[in-house]
Amino acid sequence: MKKDELNRPSWDEYFSQVAELVSKRSTCLRRRVGAVIVKDKRILCTGYNGAPSSVKHCSQTGCIREKLKIPSGKHNELCRGLHAEQNALLQAALSGVSVRDSVMYITNQPCIICAKMLINAGIKEVIILDGYPDEMAKDFLREAGIKLRQLKK
Numbered sequence: 001m002k003k004d005e006l007n008r009p010s011w012d013e014y015f016s017q018v019a020e021l022v023s024k025r026s027t028c029l030r031r032r033v034g035a036v037i038v039k040d041k042r043i044l045c046t047g048y049n050g051a052p053s054s055v056k057h058c059s060q061t062g063c064i065r066e067k068l069k070i071p072s073g074k075h076n077e078l079c080r081g082l083h084a085e086q087n088a089l090l091q092a093a094l095s096g097v098s099v100r101d102s103v104m105y106i107t108n109q110p111c112i113i114c115a116k117m118l119i120n121a122g123i124k125e126v127i128i129l130d131g132y133p134d135e136m137a138k139d140f141l142r143e144a145g146i147k148l149r150q151l152k153k
Contacts, residue, residue, distance in 0.1 A: 011041060015105040016129055016151055022046045023107045027057040028081050030065060031072070031108065035084035037092060037123070039102035045095065047087030051080045073133035076111050085114040089121055099123060109148070112137040119144040127151060 009017065015038050023034030027050035037044045051057045058064075058080055065079055076083075082090070085106060092099050100122030109132035110118060118126060119140065125147040141148045 012105075012127060012151055015043070015103075016107075016127065018043065018046070019105045019107050020129070022048050023084070024048075026050050026084070027059060029058045029063045033084040034107050035088040036105045037088050037099050037102050038105065039099070044097050044099060044102060045088050045091040047082075047084045047089070047091055049081050049084045049087070052082060055080065071133075073111065076113055083111065083114050085110050085118060089117055103127060108132045109134065109150075110137050110141075112140060115140045119146060125149065129153065 015036050019034040019036045021034065022036060023032040026032035026034070026048045031049070033049045035047045037046070061080065065075075068078065070078055085104065088104065089099065101124050102122070103125045104118060104123050105127045107128070108130045109128045110126065111132060111134045115134075115137035123146060126141060127149050129151055131150070138148060
């Protein structure tokens with residue numbers, strides 16, 4: 001058997017599995033999301049959703065979105081946490097790493113706020129494992145020419 005015939009995951013499977021692993025660090029009580037930014041088959045940075053550094057996690061304070069009965073996809077600003085995509089972009093910025101022309105693997109489709117950030121950061125493709133109830137985000141990514149692809153589980 002040749003080396004290439006080994007049972008190895010495809011690049012999409014590999015990076016999406018990394019995103020799933022990263023999501024396990026999430027401190028969100030509602031949804032665990034992981035993101036991985038990749039360029040030339042190399043991981044640039046990762047991020048997961050949760051409260052900012054030095055701020056209490058929702059496990060300590062409770063979920064304000066649950067208390068206010070805010071549905072997914074609505075009023076994202078009413079949350080203690082940053083989204084996985086935001087944290088991945090911030091980690092790249094803190095390290096001085098350009099994400100222009102890279103690909104982001106995310107366990108869920110981005111919201112409109114994150115979609116706008118991905119557009120301005122120069123992300124060229126977004127690959128997701130699961131959806132999210134935000135059609136405007138899809139529309140913005142499409143209009144900006146960013147490919148959005150959902151992998152089959």
